[in-house]
Amino acid sequence: RKEVEQDPGPFNVPEGATVAFNCTYSNSASQSFFWYRQDCRKEPKLLMSVYSSGNEDGRFTAQLNRASQYISLLIRDSKLSDSATYLCVVNAGGYQKVTFGIGTKLQVIP
Amino acid sequence: DGGITQSPKYLFRKEGQNVTLSCEQNLNHDAMYWYRQDPGQGLRLIYYSQIVNDFQKGDIAEGYSVSREKKESFPLTVTSAQKNPTAFYLCASSIPGDSSGTEAFFGQGTRLTVV
Numbered sequence: 001r002k003e004v005e006q007d008p009g010p011f012n013v014p015e016g017a018t019v020a021f022n023c024t025y026s027n028s029a030s031q032s033f034f035w036y037r038q039d040c041r042k043e044p045k046l047l048m049s050v051y052s053s054g055n056e057d058g059r060f061t062a063q064l065n066r067a068s069q070y071i072s073l074l075i076r077d078s079k080l081s082d083s084a085t086y087l088c089v090v091n092a093g094g095y096q097k098v099t100f101g102i103g104t105k106l107q108v109i110p
Numbered sequence: 111d112g113g114i115t116q117s118p119k120y121l122f123r124k125e126g127q128n129v130t131l132s133c134e135q136n137l138n139h140d141a142m143y144w145y146r147q148d149p150g151q152g153l154r155l156i157y158y159s160q161i162v163n164d165f166q167k168g169d170i171a172e173g174y175s176v177s178r179e180k181k182e183s184f185p186l187t188v189t190s191a192q193k194n195p196t197a198f199y200l201c202a203s204s205i206p207g208d209s210s211g212t213e214a215f216f217g218q219g220t221r222l223t224v225v
């Protein structure tokens with residue numbers, strides 16, 4: 001089983017739609033979780049951290065389910081500018097490496 | 111401003127040559143990483159270092175070498191043993207730990223092309 005798994009997509013959604021991505025992780029001791037956004041031919045940039053209680057930033061909501069070992073990202077009212085690849089990132093804490101998922105490609109269609 | 115800098119942005123290499131990609135950070139981060147990304151693919155870990163003078167192989171270390179003589183610097187050498195080096199290389203740094211604020215910060219990447 002991969003350490004971090006994501007559906008690579010692509011997810012093609014119309015403008016204004018709500019879309020959700022999930023990401024599962026295998027290390028139950030993982031401590032911190034993030035969603036990154038990567039635009040074509042650019043470096044990944046932090047979109048948001050994922051907290052145990054769930055957190056929201058405008059149209060974006062991230063949730064963590066430790067029991068089932070997954071994190072989710074919900075995007076409401078999708079914009080054309082949301083088109084990108086969304087990477088799930090897990091940090092096992094201490095002196096252990098950060099692990100990236102393969103990324104989920106989102107294409108928002110006019 | 112604090113940040114992580116990769117150079118050069120574009121690099122062309124002849125077959126059989128070694129090349130070194132630079133990565134410098136002034137974020138005072140202990141951990142640094144090198145990833146490779148091929149078109150339409152995810153990030154694959156080449157090497158990582160959690161502390162000065164120590165580094166570990168990632169998933170695809172063959173044909174690459176690194177050093178970590180200073181906290182700020184983590185150069186990657188792509189050797190002639192790497193059979194398919196054309197890719198986008200990303201360097202990242204983070205604070206290892208178990209609390210928030212341990213996200214990774216990326217440089218802008220180096221596009222390496224073998225000619």
